[in-house]
Every structure is written in C-alpha cells, then in structure tokens.
Amino acid sequence: MWASAMSSAAPPVPTKTIPGSYGLPVLGPLKDRLDYFWFQGPETYFRSRVASHKSTVFRTNMPPTFPFFVGVDPRVVAVLDCSSFSVLFDRSLVDKRNVLVGDYMPSISFTGDTRVVVYLDPSEPDHARVKSFCLDILKRSAATWASSFHSNFDIMFDTLEREIAKGGSASGLVPVQQCIFNFLCRSIVGADPSASPEIGSNGFAMLDTWLALQLMPVTAVPNFPQPLQEILLHSIPYPSFFISGVYRKLYEFVEKHGEEVVLRAETEFGIDKKDAINNILFVLGFNAFGGFSIFLPALLTTVGTDKTGLRERLREEVRRVMQGRPGEARPGFEAVREMELVRATVYETLRLNPPVPLQYGRARDDFTLRSHDAAFQVRKGELLCGYQPLVMRDPEVFEDPETFSPERFKGAAGKEMLKYLFWSNGPQTGAPTAENKQCAAKDYVVETACLLLANIFLRYDEFVCADDGFTVTKLQKAAAAVPVE
C-alpha cells in the first residue's frame, strides 16, 4: 500500500519521461476532444490512456480544443493517482491562478467583471481577503445553518410526498434544487429569496442557466445527441450577454436584501461593494448551489437504490442516536457527529462521486513529480490536470476501490483513510484557510449531507429511488413514534 509514499521515508523510484503526446497541431487536440466527449466519455478517456501508457501520469489534451478558442492551450499533464494528484494541493509547487476549469476561463463578464476568489492564487493579496470573508460568512451562519436546512427539507419532502401520492413517483431534481437555493440564500446572503417573487420562484433556474453558459465548453452533456453536442455546445465560448439581464437581477437582489453581509465585506474585509456582491453571487451560485446540486442528488440516489441493507442500518443508527438525545426534535450538528455510519456513507459517496471531478494547477517552476512507482520531470508553466473519479479509486490506496463500502471510513482505520479523501481540493483531514485553496465549506458540506440523511431516516421508515435517474419512488412515513416536532 501507498501509505508511506508521500512521507520522507518513501522508497526511491525510477525517473521516467512523461509518456504520451499531444499529436499533430489542431488534429491531435480535436481527436482527443471527440474521444473525451463522444467516443469514450471522460472516464474511459482517462482509463484507456492509463492502460495504454502503463502510467498514471501522461501527456494529453483537454477540452475545449478548437481553433475558435483562440489562446486556450489544451495541453496538460494528467495526474491520476493519489500520490501525483496531491501535488495540486502544494501551493509552493503549483499556481492556481485562472485554472479552475483548465486553461480555458469563462469571461469575467459572467461575474460582473470581477475575477472572483476561485480564480485567484493564494499569492495574490485579494485571495486572502475574499477567502477570509467567505470563512466568516460560514462561521456566522453556523448557528442558523441546521434550522434553516430543516425548514427547507420539510418543504422539499412535502413536495415529494405530494408528487408520489399523485403519480406514484417524483422527480427529485427541482425540489432538491429549490431546497438548496432557498437554504443557501438564507445562510450565505442572509436573505429570504421570497422577498423577490421572481428570485423566490426562479432563482435556482436562473443560476442553472448562468452556470451552464459558463461551463458548456468543458462539460459532457449526457443524452444530448452527437455530433450536435460538438457543433452546438463545445465549439464556441458562449458570450455573457445571453445572461446579463438575469445576472443583473440576482446582483440587485443581493445588493438590496443582503445589505448586512455586503456591508461586512466592505467594512471588515476591505472589499469594495461591487466585488463583494460578485463574489457572494459566485460562492452562492457556482460553489455552493452548483456543488450541492451535483452532490445531494448523487447521495440520495446512492442511498435510495442501495440493495445491501444500508438503509435499515442508517435508520437504526439515526433513531438510536436521537433516542439518546431526549428533547431534541431534529438532528443538529452535534447529533450527526454521533452518527458514524451516516457520516461514513457521506464520505464514501464523495469518494466515488467527487462533485467537482477535475482539478488543475500550473507548475511554478521545474520540479519532480512522483506517482506511486515513478518520478517525472515537470517543466515550469506546464498545466497539471487531475481527474478525481479515477484518483479516488486508486488501488494502491483504497482496497476494493470500485465497491461502495462506507465501512472503509469507520473506526480508527477509517479515520486514517480520510487523508486520502480529496473532494474539497485538499485532504478531508485538512482545514480551509486564507492561505490555501481548499473549499471554504469543506466541513459544512459534510455536515449538511449528514443532516439530510438523518432527517430522512427520522421521518421515514423507507426511502427508495429508481435505478435510473433521480426519481423517488417510495417514501413511507415512520410508523412508530419518532421524536420529530
């Protein structure tokens, strides 16, 4: 096993040339793009190259790769095992400036002409200012985070129950997105979305469109026919004017109803008003809403389609813990800290479905990169690209890596494994700070997901999802008296 590979006692490995090539100009990148989006799909794209190069480190092209993307360089060095991927967390070796989604960066006109925090490297002074502000928002909202989640959870599941009663099943995506949007708007902006009828009913869809336009050139869209997907979605960067009216409405909403948070950014963190609002909107819409919109459906489907008895065990744990906390109607942060299986299920879902699959970093200088079994010379300026779904199935680190097994994160040995869980752009044992690039909400994401599972198994005896897509097919209310309000 690899446990010692990153320590100073790591055994010596041979130095090799990075395998792979970028192919002929234009044609090589185009072929790779068609493989990535069309003929292979992202996972097979990386897996097949690991197999053909017999290496988890190799050269390849990443989309967008088309002459219309003037100035975008598709060439990357892929890093696909836990050892080489970890270099992306080392700020002395990699620069994270403007590389959130690769060498391509959506126009800053999508974010009101502000280069928002995710695009800043910690060496830039604005990074610490804005990241500290984000950490402060989270700290201040901690007291109301769980109760705000509970009220929106109830609305979401009341809706799902009504839909199932009407039609036998309920598509989960819209109720989940509405729940996430309302809850995050209160927690991050400090505003009730229904203060504006338009934002209250359409805010989540506005963010979906804003996100889609920015990410289209680098996103594989399942079920969108080819070659139309390549021609229409992956060939040009979409201009922001399609969405500028919508963005303006969101901006004005934060300006008017999030006054207190905006004022704090100005007075306590020295961020000017426009940059504060654009950063709040980005964190709300891109990081928080975007991240949860991918992760929570994945968690619900994983649990709701399980065939190993996981749901019975989760229900037993949730109710046992809550019975031991008399007087607590709903599970809060403290209660879910006692739910080991719930937490392990959340970790295991994050391992197998990292919501942000790709991470990038640019070499600050020439340096030696280590995979498990070899060392490679990386040159200054080269872009490293990690594909987490593969890294999180590294057989040198995770036993039986393809199998969903929450038990791997239980007990003392399970706790040890958390240093290899990388979904937040850093190890789960790390802490987000103003000096690093780890997700500001690393702990809040896990706690929120635990709250979701705990609430489900307190309220329902059974919760089942269909095997395809995110559809809830059964919600059976708890028969016995369970301590819910």
Ligand code: HEM
């Ligand atoms: C499931 C939900 C979430 C996921 C999967 C997620 C994931 C991530 C990832 C992977 C990064 C690093 C991006 C990169 O540089 O490559 C990141 C950064 C960040 N996230 Fe999250 N995030 C989530 C929720 C949130 C929430 C709720 C907040 C609210 C404050 C937040 C705030 C941030 C901020 C401010 C950064 C930038 C960190 C920096 O530049 O130093 N995230 N997130």
